[in-house]
Amino acid sequence: xxxxxxxxxxxxxxxxxxxxxxxxxxxxxxxxxxxxxxxxxxxxxxxxxxxxxxxxxxxxxxxxxxxxxxxxxxxxxxxxxxxxxxxxxxxxxxxxxxxxxxxxxxxxxxxxxxxxxxxxxxxxxxxxxxxxxxxxxxxxxxxxxxxxxxxxxxxxxxxxxxxxxxxxxxxxxxxxxxxxxxxxxxxxxxxxxxxxxxxxxxxxxxxxxxxxxxxxxxxxxxxxxxxxxxxxxxxxxxxxxxxxxxxxxxxxxxxxxxxxxxxxxxxxxxxxxxxxxxxxxxxxxxxxxxxxxxxxxxxxxxxxxxxxxxxxxxxxxxxxxxxxxxxxxxxxxxxxxxxxxxxxxxxxxxxxxxxxxxxxxxxxxxxxxxxxxxxxxxxxxxxxxxxxxxxxxxxxxxxxxxxxxxxxxxxxxxxxxxxxxxxxxxxxxxxxxxxxxxxxxxxxxxxxxxxxxxxxxxxxxxxxxxxxxxxxxxxxxxxxxxxxxxxxxxxxxxxxxxxxxxxxxxxxxxxxxxxxxxxxxxxxxxxxxxxxxxxxxxxxxxxxxxxxxxxxxxxxxxxxxxxxxxxxxxxxxxxxxxxxxxxxxxxxxxxxxxxxxxxxxxxxxxx
Numbered sequence: 064x065x066x067x068x069x070x071x072x073x074x075x076x077x078x079x080x081x082x083x084x085x086x087x088x089x090x091x092x093x094x095x096x097x098x099x100x101x102x103x104x105x106x107x108x109x110x111x112x113x114x115x116x117x118x119x120x121x122x123x124x125x126x127x128x129x130x131x132x133x134x135x136x137x138x139x140x141x142x143x144x145x146x147x148x149x150x151x152x153x154x155x156x157x158x159x160x161x162x163x164x165x166x167x168x169x170x171x172x173x174x175x176x177x178x179x180x181x182x183x184x185x186x187x188x189x190x191x192x193x194x195x196x197x198x199x200x201x202x203x204x205x206x207x208x209x210x211x212x213x214x215x216x217x218x219x220x221x222x223x224x225x226x227x228x229x230x231x232x233x234x235x236x237x238x239x240x241x242x243x244x245x246x247x248x249x250x251x252x253x254x255x256x257x258x259x260x261x262x263x264x265x266x267x268x269x270x271x272x273x274x275x276x277x278x279x280x281x282x283x284x285x286x287x288x289x290x291x292x293x294x295x296x297x298x299x300x301x302x303x304x305x306x307x308x309x310x311x312x313x314x315x316x317x318x319x320x321x322x323x324x325x326x327x328x329x330x331x332x333x334x335x336x337x338x339x340x341x342x343x344x345x346x347x348x349x350x351x352x353x354x355x356x357x358x359x360x361x362x363x364x365x366x367x368x369x370x371x372x373x374x375x376x377x378x379x380x381x382x383x384x385x386x387x388x389x390x391x392x393x394x395x396x397x398x399x400x401x402x403x404x405x406x407x408x409x410x411x412x413x414x415x416x417x418x419x420x421x422x423x424x425x426x427x428x429x430x431x432x433x434x435x436x437x438x439x440x441x442x443x444x445x446x447x448x449x450x451x452x453x454x455x456x457x458x459x460x461x462x463x464x465x466x467x468x469x470x471x472x473x474x475x476x477x478x479x480x481x482x483x484x485x486x487x488x489x490x491x492x493x494x495x496x497x498x499x500x501x502x503x504x505x506x507x508x509x510x511x512x513x514x515x516x517x518x519x520x521x522x523x524x525x526x527x528x529x530x531x532x533x534x535x536x537x538x539x540x541x542x543x544x545x546x547x548x549x550x551x552x553x554x555x556x557x558x559x560x561x562x563x564x565x566x567x568x569x570x571x572x573x574x575x576x577x578x579x580x581x582x583x584x585x586x587x588x589x590x591x592x593x594x595x596x597x598x599x600x601x602x603x604x605x606x607x608x609x610x611x612x613x614x615x616x617x618x619x620x621x622x623x624x625x626x627x628x629x630x631x632x633x634x635x636x637x638x639x640x641x642x643x644x645x646x647x648x649x650x651x652x653x654x655x656x657x658x659x660x661x662x663x664x665x666x667x668x669x670x
Contacts, residue, residue, distance in 0.1 A: 083203050083278070084195070087399035092392070095399045099176040106172050110227070114165030118231040120158040122239045125373065127151055129366030136361055166224035173219030180395075181212055183402040191404065205288065206281035207401060211394030214277075218391035226388065229377035236377075240370050244359055247367040250349040251374070254342030258378065261334040266389070269327050273390045276320035277397060283313040339375050346371045415492060416481025418446040419577035419608035421467055426476035428462060436462050437631045440476070449609040451622035453649060459631040460612045461582055467610050468499040468580045480578065498576040502614075504560075504567040508552035511540055511566070518570035530572040534599035536565040564596050572603050579604055582612045597621070616656045625649060 087095065100107060127147050134143050188204055241248040290297060290306040297306050350364030359367075421444040429435040437459050444450045452460040465471050466478060469485050478485045480496065488496070507514050515527050522530075527547060531537040539562065543549035549556050558566070571579065581600060597618060600611075613619040620639045627635035627642070627649045635647050642649040 085400035110168035117161030125366040125369035129362035133362035169224040203281045206284045214394045229380040232377040250345035253345045254338040257338035265331040279317040286313040414483045418481045420446040422479045426473045449622045451611045451613040451619040454628035458628040464582045497578045499580045501582045506552045512547040519573040530569040534565045534568040578608045
């Protein structure tokens with residue numbers, strides 16, 4: 064069962080045709096990041112302190128080695144190097160311990176912040192309007208809560224600790240060079256212009272590539288969902304090759320961006336090697352000059368060379384991980400964009416509908432501006448009336464159902480519920496009043512009771528039994544190994560399509576909406592299951608206003624009134640007997656359907 068809600072804004076999709084969910088700007092992303100880190104300040108300080116201690120311990124190695132060089136050159140005895148060697152061991156142990164603790168705490172800080180962000184994203188995603196999710200495509204949302212989270216998690220576990228340690232190492236090593244002699248520091252800084260230019264060159268080219276790659280991966284996910292989710296239709300209409308080509312095209316598009324990023328990274332590291340060569344050559348030249356001038360010892364010059372050589376790995380790590388950081392930043396901006404999506408504004412001058420009567424007046428609608436689907440629909444459904452929509456595939460039945468359910472606003476025209484324009488009804492009130500059940504029913508992982516309590520968390524066990532009995536499901540539920548406590552859904556007890564729809568109808572009964580929209584809710588069941596679900600739906604709809612998108616004409620025949628849709632227009636409406644007698648479109652459909660049943664096609668349907 065799907066409850067409806069108000070729509071919120073979205074951003075343009077560079078692929079065209081849809082509107083992606085929002086992506087946060089850089090300022091908003093950093094603000095959100097600071098907000099996530101604020102409750103964990105002590106952990107952040109502890110991690111920084113540990114990394115600082117580990118880096119500081121590592122900086123003692125080059126001077127000690129330089130001192131050993133001077134001792135050897137001055138021909139001191141073997142015993143003179145015992146103390147420096149022991150000190151090297153102590154420094155190495157201290158560096159390992161503090162660096163390990165720092166990286167562990169940084170990773171823990173990042174994982175904790177990511178977990179909080181993930182919860183916020185899921186909570187906000189579940190509150191997004193169905194219109195916004197549909198326009199963006201479920202692949203965009205899935206790519207964010209799965210692919211983007213994975214990218215950020217990988218960065219948090221490896222890149223963030225490495226970046227923190229590398230940044231401290233670079234900064235403190237430059238200080239160490241300056242302590243030996245300011246001219247060593249100046250020589251080492253000759254590599255900086257090359258590194259900064261290389262970094263600027265790389266960021267300018269790679270930033271848009273990583274952002275586009277995340278979008279391309281979302282498009283690939285959407286295509287996979289469409290192709291796999293509609294696999295039966297794809298096979299039935301022999302569209303397999305077309306969908307395979309579409310998946311291949313989307314995958315190639317994402318791969319092209321990944322390869323482009325890889326090529327940029329290769330050129331990036333090649334230019335960094337040039338910077339290393341220039342810097343080390345300058346250090347050695349300055350050391351030769353200073354030793355010859357008597358300003359420093361050979362050991363000090365060796366320590367300076369070691370200092371700069373030690374910069375190779377952290378600088379390469381620091382600059383090389385910019386790519387990973389960029390990719391993670393792009394994913395983070397997409398997650399923050401969802402998490403920070405504004406809640407729908409309160410409806411001004413909101414009114415509560417007096418009943419569940421529906422009226423559509425001159426309603427036009429199109430999913431795209433230049434592709435209208437509905438053309439001036441006029442339809443009135445009285446409070447408590449059951450109306451069935453009939454028509455061929457693509458006629459506009461499901462679109463009308465979505466407009467009535469409040470998923471999409473009309474492009475033009477007015478839709479009222481109980482005398483109140485739907486746009487003026489608060490989202491919470493609309494969700495309590497209107498419910499939509501489609502053929503795409505989801506069985507949530509958990510017990511049967513948990514699955515039902517989603518509709519009414521305060522329901523007692525007796526209420527759950529009553530709802531199950533209403534839809535003829537109590538018998539098989541009680542026959543499960545643990546009854547209501549049996550785990551179903553993914554990894555649990557498998558349910559048939561009919562049983563899943565019965566649970567959806569039971570949830571509908573528990574939610575107790577005044578208006579129900581059934582969009583081919585029994586289409587996936589076989590003939591016996593369809594009859595069972597039709598009876599269950601009839602009981603659940605009793606006393607409520609109902610709009611039924613009829614998959615089988617037997618459903619339409621049981622309605623108070625039948626509305627025939629053709630090319631986005633109402634072409635006929637009336638009772639079953641009146642429409643059959645009229646000899647129009649519905650009569651033709653009825654005769655074809657009745658003939659199919661007579662030939663043994665008990666489940667013949669009108670799509």
